[in-house]
Amino acid sequence: MTTKWMVKNGTFAVLQEGQPVIRGYMVVEDDRITYLGEEEPQVDAETRVMDGTHLLFLPGLVNTHGHAAMSLLRGFGDDLALQVWLQEKMWPMEAKFTADDVYWGTSLSVLEMLKGGTTTFVDMYDHMDQVAKVVQDSGMRGVLTRGVIGLCPPEVQKQKLDEAVAFAKDWHGQAEGRITTMISPHAPYTCPPDFIEKFVQAAHDLNLPIHTHMSETAAEVQQNVNDYGLRPVAHLEKLGVFSRPALVAHAVHLTDEEIEILAKHQVAVSHNPGSNLKLASGVARVPELLKAGVTVSLGTDGPASNNNLDMFEEMRLAALIHKGVSGDPTAVPAAEALRMGTEYGAKSAFLDNVGRLAVGMKADMIALNTDQAHFLPRTDYISHSIYSASAKDVEHVWVDGKQVVKHGSCLTLDEERIRREAQRSFERLSTL
Amino acid sequence: MTTKWMVKNGTFAVLQEGQPVIRGYMVVEDDRITYLGEEEPQVDAETRVMDGTHLLFLPGLVNTHGHAAMSLLRGFGDDLALQVWLQEKMWPMEAKFTADDVYWGTSLSVLEMLKGGTTTFVDMYDHMDQVAKVVQDSGMRGVLTRGVIGLCPPEVQKQKLDEAVAFAKDWHGQAEGRITTMISPHAPYTCPPDFIEKFVQAAHDLNLPIHTHMSETAAEVQQNVNDYGLRPVAHLEKLGVFSRPALVAHAVHLTDEEIEILAKHQVAVSHNPGSNLKLASGVARVPELLKAGVTVSLGTDGPASNNNLDMFEEMRLAALIHKGVSGDPTAVPAAEALRMGTEYGAKSAFLDNVGRLAVGMKADMIALNTDQAHFLPRTDYISHSIYSASAKDVEHVWVDGKQVVKHGSCLTLDEERIRREAQRSFERLSTL
Known part of the structure; x- marks a missing residue:
């Protein structure tokens, strides 16, 4: 069964000539972006909709x-x-x-x-x-x-x-x-x-x-x-x-x-x-x-x-x-x-269909929280992404269409255990 | 009346020769640091105590x-x-x-x-x-x-x-x-x-x-x-x-x-x-x-x-x-x-008693959250502060002994209003 969901009111860094950023809608089906545009697409009533207000989407x-x-x-x-x-x-x-x-x-x-x-x-x-x-x-x-x-x-x-x-x-x-x-x-x-x-x-x-x-x-x-x-x-x-x-x-x-x-x-x-x-x-x-x-x-x-x-x-x-x-x-x-x-x-890295937000591309993508002082005023989100942003501004992350980071927390890994084991590894190595 | 409080189990960047970092206790009275050391100081039962575990204190x-x-x-x-x-x-x-x-x-x-x-x-x-x-x-x-x-x-x-x-x-x-x-x-x-x-x-x-x-x-x-x-x-x-x-x-x-x-x-x-x-x-x-x-x-x-x-x-x-x-x-x-x-x-900036964590200095200081992947392993917190940290790692901020940022939120300013008014100012200026 296809997993299909949609972002509405998002801002998307498409980096197209003359249009670096699109405000609008994106549809993801399984691992792919199947729609990206300013017009609201027709979707089933069951399609999960995510509000993208205050989110800037970049390719992963x-x-x-x-x-x-x-x-x-x-x-x-x-x-x-x-x-x-x-x-x-x-x-x-x-x-x-x-x-x-x-x-x-x-x-x-x-x-x-x-x-x-x-x-x-x-x-x-x-x-x-x-x-x-x-x-x-x-x-x-x-x-x-x-x-x-x-x-x-x-x-x-x-x-x-x-x-x-x-x-x-x-x-x-x-x-x-x-x-x-x-x-x-x-x-x-x-x-x-x-x-x-x-x-x-x-x-x-x-x-x-x-x-x-x-x-x-x-x-x-x-x-x-x-x-x-x-x-x-x-x-x-x-x-x-x-x-x-x-x-x-x-x-x-x-x-x-x-x-x-x-x-x-x-x-x-x-x-x-x-x-x-x-x-x-x-x-x-x-x-x-x-x-x-x-x-x-x-x-x-x-x-x-x-x-x-x-x-x-x-x-x-x-x-x-x-x-x-x-x-x-x-x-x-x-x-x-x-x-x-x-x-x-x-x-x-010789990967096809990765690295851009566009229809047909893999849904490897991230969303930054733009509701912060250093993203204002809303002049140029490409500039803000490069000259103002940091890793800590990332709110959500998807790879292959699957969400792996949600509101800053990793969904797939045991963060606390990793921190503890990594520290333990270092301590063991430094006393060997 | 004097406001007195203490940090226990904190890590403090004192940048002293041979001892860049101290793990221990700090006492703040009004606007000043009055104690900083490894030994637990005697304080009244009423003294508020803050747990500094997983916090790295730097001068503001x-x-x-x-x-x-x-x-x-x-x-x-x-x-x-x-x-x-x-x-x-x-x-x-x-x-x-x-x-x-x-x-x-x-x-x-x-x-x-x-x-x-x-x-x-x-x-x-x-x-x-x-x-x-x-x-x-x-x-x-x-x-x-x-x-x-x-x-x-x-x-x-x-x-x-x-x-x-x-x-x-x-x-x-x-x-x-x-x-x-x-x-x-x-x-x-x-x-x-x-x-x-x-x-x-x-x-x-x-x-x-x-x-x-x-x-x-x-x-x-x-x-x-x-x-x-x-x-x-x-x-x-x-x-x-x-x-x-x-x-x-x-x-x-x-x-x-x-x-x-x-x-x-x-x-x-x-x-x-x-x-x-x-x-x-x-x-x-x-x-x-x-x-x-x-x-x-x-x-x-x-x-x-x-x-x-x-x-x-x-x-x-x-x-x-x-x-x-x-x-x-x-x-x-x-x-x-x-x-x-x-x-x-x-x-x-020609300021006396500011810029270092030491007894007698103004309590202008910040605490970073070190319970994060990029602060591990706990090898060298001075190195981590410079080569790994960012503004978004700041958890608490004090100026003149008064807390102005707590768990990443500013206590003194209306963040939402400022963001709105700044955006409004820009929009007005750009259409004048």
Whole structure:
């Protein structure tokens, strides 16, 4: 039986040319939007009607790069030089993570993301079956991939690759289709070239996209040149990575020529402004990437290098820093930042029918409470969404047409238990 | 009769060397903190006790630069070149502002600020008696000043100066001492030198500090050189502005020599990172200013160029952008960003006994709800305050020992009426 319901008197961010916002009606049937317009549609008397007055509906936010389980290390070492942070803080702790830790750390992040309006997340980590279980339980949409570091003997490399392939094969399309998978060599500086080529082959065999870190720091770009005589973009191109649909995270340090190569191969970029600033990696050339036609979306990166999962903050940072750094106040306008957090996010994660409010699209959507001081006056709700709003303004969240957050409370997860178990995991890890 | 109450089991951000946070007890008597420590103090049986479990107490945030009434223009023209924004959007609308508009616009901002944990704001605008009334009604602390643009005939200049002086004299110390005043020539590029000198004389006569805009854009610095043969810092020094306690807003474009001059005269700087990025003014040299010993605090600037009044966002931007732009991940650590938003803010606004949680200080303070995913694990509450928190995490707010926000609701203002009247003001202004 079809589940059908309607919103009346809502405000909907449709981001259409000349009409960024529609005031009116939306009908959802099962997982899809079947009507969206100013005119009241004909519906049966039994159709449930929700009053959308004081609610601003946006497409669900898409977080295109992260390591959710790292929430367990939030605030555990900040304001440190990158190598000190990694070698003395992150890596020793992460080496101790059990499957259970990944389950609770990911649950903590998924809870924060859902309540903050993120309906899809891309996650690259280890113990990915645990992450997939959290996606199943939570009702969220997840694009999941086992990130493999290849600095190990060939037999360990093989074991990790097999694990990554098995995960990608087993879980693709699971959770009523809410889980899709990718193939991920971690980064050019952590995977030898021949190992990366094996991932490319696996991605071809499984017909899956590739996700990897690329050119996050100037130092790693220089190392790539020293080791392989090429900058990372040309190096990955040579290894065949861009022969697959590909999403690269960070892409902070790029030449004009590299931007052209990314555009040519339609490589999507996950821009992580909060993480890049906090770790002092630099400021990505986002206006130039967008101008070249590259799909640029937004990611929080792991919660230990951000330190929250508020995608409104990433959208705002994207809209703000490129103005300040370029000196051009028209760089990355509000509507473009919103598209980066929604439509371009879905495209970067290779998801069809997600990321926009329109008939035929999946009902992955969120409603903000606009009955608040910082949403007044009612001048421009796209501007308010980017320059004024935060995760805490999210009132309701739906994924695949099912409500997962109602009046700020998560309907699918046991919030109190997750908070308790995540704290317990951290305490155990820090005393091991 | 003394009003005395106590918090038990609270967590208090004291930012002391080696002990950033204390878990324990705080006693407040009337407007002051009279006890703060780990040991339970002896109190009478009648003393009201508040449970502070899951609450993180911070000093109230101090917003050291803004134009509160400009909330009426939030979202009215974004992503535009500065001169287009000013000349086609802001100025024509502001010219129509009545006293009533300033009252409701300021009320909207004060509501947002109080609920978001800001207990003191510096405000430079017109119709300042209206702003003062809002401060009286709301229970907030305000450092108020009539900002005067001097691009007008001498008789109009004189009238404006007289008005600014009368306001500063009449309102200093009002609202049980919660209002203090300053003297404000708007900026070196909007006030002729001889007019600025009259403000300096007035500030001497009234024994008040001076507040002005300075070096916000590269263009205005160049214009100053063209017009007066000096960059703005030397120009203002020459005119005697720094012979008074002084607070300059923005200070984005500074040479090493200018930083030395500001340090020598103990001029305080209000850093406005959100506004500076959004208007593409540039990135202030905050690490260098702090290193030179300059007091750097934080301001939101007007809500039309920000576009919210979330001081947590300004603290986070200050902690993030200077890392990303300088390439140094240790620049502006979390505790320093928190001091910029609190202790240095109070110092910049020339307020004694405000800005820290310590015995003898005014009980201007806020409590955040830490029972949320993004405050876990309980690793480092100073880090969480800066890198994870937002205005919406504020649960309670006290100014001068009196509670003004309780469980997220403002006790002193009629929220619904303010939202309605602010929207009405905007609608009237936009159809005039």
